[in-house]
Amino acid sequence: MKMSKAAIVFLYFGFISILCEAKWIREKPQASESFNVSYIQNLGSCSYSVVFTTSCSSTAYTRDQISIAFGDAYGNQIYAPRLDDPSSMAFERCSSDTFEIKGPCAYQICYVYLYRTGPDGWKPDTVKIYGYNSKAVTFYYNIFIPGDIWYGFNYCNSASSSPRRIGQMSHLLVILSFVFFALV
Template identity: 60%
Template sequence: MKPLFFLLFLAFVLSSSSSSSQARSVIPRRPQPLSSIKINTTLNQGTCSFSVSVRTSCSSIRYTRDRISLSFGDAYGNQVYAPRLDSPGSKTFEQCSTDTFQISGPCTYQICYLYLYRTGNDGWLPYDVTVSGYNTKAVTFYYNVLIPKDIWYGFNYCYGTRAASSAMK
């Protein structure tokens, strides 16, 4: 009787772990293009400060002159927008480097989406982007792919909430 109980228990555990791995596979592991985004610049006059660290891949070009913008937010429609992170001539986004920015914006809950926008012809390959702020745990979005030109490209982990998707449209 005990061996039968053990086998049933083992089957239950294995079926539970396989269903949870299926649920995890729904989350995109690679950044996705976003066809449209509504940037609400009037909300960006916020009272919270965020630290954003952008690590450029060692596989990226040596340096870029591309213009890089960023938008991130929470599941409740709070959005932070940085229209241009790069600074011409400042050696921002060099190969194998990390650049940290202090960005002011509306206070948010846990950050669950982040998109980058690149304009220019150099090409740029970020490794990852980490955002931390007052109300949020630090969250890292892993890219390690070339950001396509003239399109918002990134991650939206705000599944199951209408507010996040409406903020992005």
């Protein structure tokens, strides 16, 4: 069976599109020694729902202190210094915990960092953040959080790793493939 040049080009662009999407899925959280929670603007007050799903391969429970900081590309940062409470049985293996966090109003959330200190260890699977001015966003960890360092994702300024831009790029590649196919 012989393939036309247009069909080959179409398959090529489709393959590139899939690779772009897969790159974002494979990204792992990174340590950030330069992350600073001291920059918090007080522009209004908004409420955020943050849903933590703890991995089934995490420790049975943790007594560690867990903190979170997240925000948008405009410098609006939300910080919760301690989410843990051993008596509440939060962050147990195979569980989901929801926290209501108040902070400055932010636009689309594009970064999240977790901080863990203590002897037990903790492996979050996902962190999903719902905000008033932004679409819900999920960050995929599935890795034990190292101790005493901010650890997470920052998609705010990176065109190559922004989930939205990668999706736009793959759609553009598919459209270009169709146009090329129609012209040939």
